[in-house]
Amino acid sequence: MMMASTGKSGIDTAARWVMLSQNAMSAPAPIISVIVVCRNPGVRLRAALASVWAQEGPAVELVVIDGASTDGSREWLETHRARIAVLRSEPDAGIYDAMNKGVAHATGAWILFLGADDRLADPAALVRLLPVLAMSGAGVVTGEARFDDGRRYPAAPAAGAIRRNFLHHQATFYRRRLFAERGGFDTTLRIMADYDFNLRLLHGGVEFEMAPGLVAECASGGASDAGTWLVYREEMIVRHRHFPAWRCGLWDLGSVVRWVRKQFVRRTRPA
Secondary structure, three states: OOOOOOOOOOOOHHHHHHHHHOOOOOOOOOOEEEEEEEEOOHHHHHHHHHHHEEEEOOOOOEEEEEEEOOOOOOHHHHHHHHHOOOOEEEEOOOOHHHHHHHHHOOOEEEEEEEEOOOOOOOOOOOOOOOOHHHHOOOEEEEEEEEEEOOEOOOOOOOOOOOOOOOHHHHHHHEOOOOHHHHHOOOOOOOOHHHHHHHHHHHOOOOOEEEEEEEEEEOOOOOOHHHOOOOHHHHHHHHHHHHHOHHHHHHHHHHHHHHHHHHHHHHHHOOO
């Protein structure tokens, strides 16, 4: 992996982006499709979409795939249809089916998946990455995600890919063409299809680039963070798909240990 540089950390205005893009060998500004999938997300969805609407500078395409919500979210989305490039509300077969639908409707060169209970870090979260995306030859560019319980996940090297999912999709930009070339998310997996997709790309020779900087603020307790046995079972299933069995044994044991530790922490945490 190559380490990208985004210049000074104080990039926070559209004017600064213009200057940077002019210095980026006159590369055309990439278009980012932010895909949000949801089903009965409640009021949390409003903060997620507000963080997209607040972005400075870049042309951002917002794609919302709603799984036929019954909590009023569908009606609320309809009142903001003019600010949403693509809005679909219909039953789906789970998170990854909805994400695949989002990709099918997106037109941006790059895709970012944002959870309905997550939000972009600040109004310049995408501006800071645009120069990197404009000049990058990589297929995947990933930054940092931070959870509301204080955990931080910087862009991780692929050397640890056998251990667990090494990317957080809320902070990861994928070239849209990869989904057509390599196939979409495997919907037989309920929680770890993004891990499977990332390993398909990695073992298929796709280049990953790490970019410093916070991209997204994430809510704890989501599907992949809930600590259920299914999370770790699917982690092991995906691991065995992409690595020889003799390499997986120790890491499978590590998955079990992490699950046990998660249960202990949850049961001893003060109410």
